Amino acid sequence: ISLQRPLGLDKDVLLQAAEKFGLDLDLDHLLKExxxxxxxxxxxxxxxxxxxxxxxxxxxxxxFPEAIKTKKDWDFVVKNDAIENYQLRVN
Amino acid sequence: KxxxxxxxxxxxxxxxxxxxxxxxxxxxxxxFWTFESRNDPAKDPVILWLNGGPGCxxxxxxxxxxxPSSIGPDLKPIGNPYSWNSNATVIFLDxxxxxxxxxxxxxxVSNTVAAGKDVYNFLELxxxxxxxxxxxxxxxxxAGESYAGHYxxxxxxxxxxHKDRNFxxxxxxxxxxxxxxxxxxxxxxxxxxxxxGEPSVLPSEECSAMEDSLERCLGLIESCYDxxxxxxxxxxxIYCNNAQLAPYQRTGRNVYDIRKDCEGGNLCYPTLQDIDDxxxxxxVKEAVGAEVxxxxxxxxxxxxxxxxxxxxxxxxxxxVTDLLNQDLxxxxxxxxxxxxxxxxxxxxxxxxxxxxxxEEFASQKVRNWTASITDEVAxxxxxxxxxxxxxxxxxxxxxxxxxxxxxxxxxxxxxHGGFSL
Numbered sequence: 483i484s485l486q487r488p489l490g491l492d493k494d495v496l497l498q499a500a501e502k503f504g505l506d507l508d509l510d511h512l513l514k515e516x517x518x519x520x521x522x523x524x525x526x527x528x529x530x531x532x533x534x535x536x537x538x539x540x541x542x543x544x545x546f547p548e549a550i551k552t553k554k555d556w557d558f559v560v561k562n563d564a565i566e567n568y569q570l571r572v573n
Numbered sequence: 574k575x576x577x578x579x580x581x582x583x584x585x586x587x588x589x590x591x592x593x594x595x596x597x598x599x600x601x602x603x604x605f606w607t608f609e610s611r612n613d614p615a616k617d618p619v620i621l622w623l624n625g626g627p628g629c630x631x632x633x634x635x636x637x638x639x640x641p642s643s644i645g646p647d648l649k650p651i652g653n654p655y656s657w658n659s660n661a662t663v664i665f666l667d668x669x670x671x672x673x674x675x676x677x678x679x680x681x682v683s684n685t686v687a688a689g690k691d692v693y694n695f696l697e698l699x700x701x702x703x704x705x706x707x708x709x710x711x712x713x714x715x716a717g718e719s720y721a722g723h724y725x726x727x728x729x730x731x732x733x734x735h736k737d738r739n740f741x742x743x744x745x746x747x748x749x750x751x752x753x754x755x756x757x758x759x760x761x762x763x764x765x766x767x768x769x770g771e772p773s774v775l776p777s778e779e780c781s782a783m784e785d786s787l788e789r790c791l792g793l794i795e796s797c798y799d800x801x802x803x804x805x806x807x808x809x810x811i812y813c814n815n816a817q818l819a820p821y822q823r824t825g826r827n828v829y830d831i832r833k834d835c836e837g838g839n840l841c842y843p844t845l846q847d848i849d850d851x852x853x854x855x856x857v858k859e860a861v862g863a864e865v866x867x868x869x870x871x872x873x874x875x876x877x878x879x880x881x882x883x884x885x886x887x888x889x890x891x892x893v894t895d896l897l898n899q900d901l902x903x904x905x906x907x908x909x910x911x912x913x914x915x916x917x918x919x920x921x922x923x924x925x926x927x928x929x930x931x932e933e934f935a936s937q938k939v940r941n942w943t944a945s946i947t948d949e950v951a952x953x954x955x956x957x958x959x960x961x962x963x964x965x966x967x968x969x970x971x972x973x974x975x976x977x978x979x980x981x982x983x984x985x986x987x988x989h990g991g992f993s994l
Contacts, residue, residue, distance in 0.1 A: 520804065
């Protein structure tokens with residue numbers, strides 16, 4: 483077990499990040515696009531901060547979905563035709 | 574029937590509204606709580622208050638900083654005579670979704686620009702329902718702190734892009750904000766190492782290590798500014814935060830107040846737990862119509878997601894340039910005991926920000942600011958035309974918590990005094 487890789491990363495960190503970000507990674511294109519400073523930083527990050535690489539994620543899921551209880555008895559419900567899909571409920 | 578929030582005894586003599594903005598097709602629901610002005614709500618301006626994080630509830634601002642009550646250890650409200658609704662109606666909005674009492678049944682946003690569209694639509698519908706707050710030409714301001722230094726410039730730009738809006742945006746106030754990381758990250762080492770008005774809190778070798786890593790950090794932020802790609806902005810955030818913030822955090826000191834140690838809880842202030850406990854009581858949730866059964870002051874998943882979306886290091890200060898060039902008054906204030914969004918960095922970015930009067934602003938002399946309520950010299954101010962920077966003496970990250978009288982002086986002078994201090 484390597485202390486530098488406690489989570490046993492088995493892929494290149496850029497590929498792993500792309501997977502976490504939900505992006506298709508064209509590595510050839512990316513290597514041309516990113517400057518060496520950025521690529522070096524990715525390489526170091528894999529070793530220095532593996533936990534942060536493992537937690538790469540950008541979508542937010544409801545934290546307590548079971549704890550949502552919709553209420554109905556509002557004093558006002560406001561809609562505006564100019565703003566589709568939006569409404570304001572006021573107590 | 575949802576109970577009237579007045580039964581909670583939080584400023585029971587003023588009219589108050591709670592509720593949700595629903596974005597139906599995305600299943601997003603934003604919670605808000607509004608307190609009318611204690612003075613003259615028919616004429617006084619309206620302020621939208623936003624806490625930062627990203628991922629922290631604006632009810633922290635309500636109960637910990639500038640709202641009409643704090644919460645005591647017995648979970649009872651304690652009136653705040655220096656509440657910002659003394660002379661303004663104040664709206665506290667929990668955003669983005671999945672923060673505080675706001676929620677989404679599906680997923681949420683992880684960047685500032687997406688959050689801005691929801692805030693604009695909230696304001697349109699709010700003022701549709703309550704035209705009495707705008708139809709006599711009352712002013713409307715957005716104020717916030719910390720990561721709201723990202724939010725506010727973008728939200729204000731989004732608002733100004735809608736020419737047919739039903740409300741006026743009069744000014745914005747940014748307190749201890751993160752707005753221009755490329756400039757501000759230069760000042761963590763000076764602030765921690767004795768150049769910010771307080772003694773150094775780090776050993777010299779830690780200060781040297783911060784200096785040594787700065788060039789690389791700034792190079793990464795520059796790459797992020799140039800490309801604004803997640804591939805550049807994420808490593809900039811990880812590298813710079815570990816190199817420039819972590820040495821201070823490891824000392825156990827309060828990142829929001831260099832004079833103090835971090836005591837209990839994620840945010841270093843034990844009283845924040847009282848607020849969580851108060852808002853998690855059933856009778857409180859019933860009175861405000863909360864549809865989320867479990868309240869947390871900060872959602873660290875949101876924090877992580879903004880960070881890993883590359884939002885942290887993006888150059889949102891360019892929106893400040895646009896706002897100033899459209900003549901929108903802007904106040905940037907900073908409590909001078911904060912580390913994490915310190916006054917040195919905030920002063921520096923306002924000095925180098927390009928806008929139509931940037932040279933004139935930069936050449937202005939700093940002068941003393943005397944707070945009207947206490948009649949004491951409470952800070953230092955630099956101003957030209959509609960752009961003002963204020964250093965607030967003895968304030969931490971959350972200025973209204975540390976110096977409530979002077980914070981109220983500041984906001985009253987700004988919104989009622991023609992945007993000058």
